[in-house]
Every structure is written in C-alpha cells, then in structure tokens.
Amino acid sequence: MSEAVAIVFVICVLPLAIVMHYITKWKATKGLTQDEERMLEDLWRDSQAMESRLNALETILDDEVPGWRKHV
Structure with missing residues (x-):
C-alpha cells in the first residue's frame, strides 16, 4: 500500500509542485x-x-x- 502512495505522489503531486515552484519564480522575476x-x-x-x-x-x-x- 505504501508503494502505491509513493507512486501516486511521484506521478501526480511532485510534478505539480515543481511546476508551481517555477511559476512562482517566473512571476517574481517578471519585471x-x-x-x-x-x-x-x-x-x-x-x-x-x-x-x-x-x-x-x-x-x-x-x-x-x-x-x-x-x-x-
């Protein structure tokens, strides 16, 4: 069961977190x-x-x- 949670985290949550991180960085340096x-x-x-x-x-x-x- 813990392997399934880890796989879901790596496939769904981690990429979204990375994208949101770089969007925030991009908006901060937009000027x-x-x-x-x-x-x-x-x-x-x-x-x-x-x-x-x-x-x-x-x-x-x-x-x-x-x-x-x-x-x-």
Missing part, C-alpha cells in the same frame, strides 16, 4: 532589472535626441529643397 531599466531609459533618451535631429534635418530640407518629400 526588469535595474540594468535593464537604465538601458531602456538610455535608449529612450537616444531616440528622443534622434527624433529631434531628424525634425531639424527635415526643416532644413524643407527650406533648402522644396518638394524633396515627393522624391522619397
């Missing part, structure tokens, strides 16, 4: 690390700077080469 947050902020600042530069270039092209957008 960004500090390094990832810093990198994301740096990328955001860089993209804002590039957008500003692109707008400046488009303004210059609008003044220097009217109609340039039709050729793009």
Whole structure:
C-alpha cells in the first residue's frame, strides 16, 4: 500500500509542485532589472535626441529643397 502512495505522489503531486515552484519564480522575476531599466531609459533618451535631429534635418530640407518629400 505504501508503494502505491509513493507512486501516486511521484506521478501526480511532485510534478505539480515543481511546476508551481517555477511559476512562482517566473512571476517574481517578471519585471526588469535595474540594468535593464537604465538601458531602456538610455535608449529612450537616444531616440528622443534622434527624433529631434531628424525634425531639424527635415526643416532644413524643407527650406533648402522644396518638394524633396515627393522624391522619397
């Protein structure tokens, strides 16, 4: 009888416990690390700077080469 209980435990309960353990671990580490947050902020600042530069270039092209957008 104890062998049957051990087999049921190993087949049913143990895999479920392992899955629940790793689901809990996954949910705990779901967020960004500090390094990832810093990198994301740096990328955001860089993209804002590039957008500003692109707008400046488009303004210059609008003044220097009217109609340039039709050729793009």
